[in-house]
Amino acid sequence: MAGKPKLYYFNGRGRMETIRWLLAAAGVEFEEQFCETREDLLKLQQIGYLLFQQMPMVEIDGMKMVQTRAILNYIASKHNLYGKDLKEKALIDMYVEATMDLNELIMHHPLQPSEAKEKNLASIIEKATTRYFPVYEKALKDHGQDFLVGNRFSRADVQLLETILMAEECKPDILSKFPLLQAFKARISNIPTIKKFLQPGSQRKPPLDEKTLTKAKSVFNIGHE
Template identity: 55%
Template sequence: MAARPKLHYPNGRGRMESVRWVLAAAGVEISSNSEFLFSGNHLLFQQVPMVEIDGMKLVQTRCILHYIAEKHHLFGKDLKERTLIDMYVEGTLDLLELLIMHPFLKPEDQQKEVVNMAQKAIIRYFPVFEKVLRNHGQNFLVGNQLSLADVILLQTILALEEKIPNILSAFPFLQVNRMVYWKTAEPGSKKKPPPDEIYVRTVYNIFMP
């Protein structure tokens, strides 16, 4: 039996959360390590996330996501589908990055950034996916099965809903498909809680000593 992938990252969401979600959607059990080995040759580029999987130590979030998605049939059936999935993922990750960085802003800037995220989601990103779903006629963004694009979109929607509960009010197709994605991906207990002061302080102590 193959060893479980081992995830090296602080005990919180950050850039590893997308990896956790994709592994959960693939039904893969994981182990985690929050003790980092920045000395020696343990981390290529001295960076996390790092995932030990199939005898490799992978870094760079997009590389990790692509490998897992390809391995577990979440990356389309041909080059055209993979390219569409990759395009949708890249766009969604741009929005998700704002959520990842939000806890590290000064308190007086956090509420302004919530407004900024809401505007970008409603004006720039969600209309794209609403149109894709409406025109595609399927429950998923690409093809007729769950893909990496759906998983990352679900993760981002749910994280935004924690801050803006009615964020999908003007997007009926996304509302319907959010439930489809949730049922199919079933991240359940794999989902880390929202970042708190302890997580923020831990990240600062590790990366900004």
């Protein structure tokens, strides 16, 4: 029997967080090995664990998988979170790519210089409320179903919920004009595997604070090259 997936990253959100979310939503227990120092990352590179010298890396089913989207695609396919046919998969991909675009904007906000933070935050809120969230609100209205695609739970629902919660950390009332997304958030948050992941003490990571950000910059050599 295969062991638990093992996640290699620093002890924070970053690109690994969506992978944590998807595994948790699928009910898959996983282990984590944190890179605490730059030397930890260099050691993984030197022993050939990282195909393109980058993390995140997930050890799963005898593979050492890198590239975030490849990892997410594999997990979603393995655990039936990727639609029932090619058309559903294509729609899920479109929704997911958009949530990842917004997720990326939010994820990089703490890295902005202090003088740019206010403008960057305003840009995140503007894009969330005029470009991204209206699409999901309309999709839910048009088909009148509980889930985004095919009336069944998929990675699109998981990744949208993750991004909604991140957006609410930027602006708590960001869903005020989106009643169907408010209901979606409550509904998906109560799916047992996700409800468990949202509880204190889970492997979900908190927003980056200054201490974690400093450590991440050190591990990935950000601002030193």
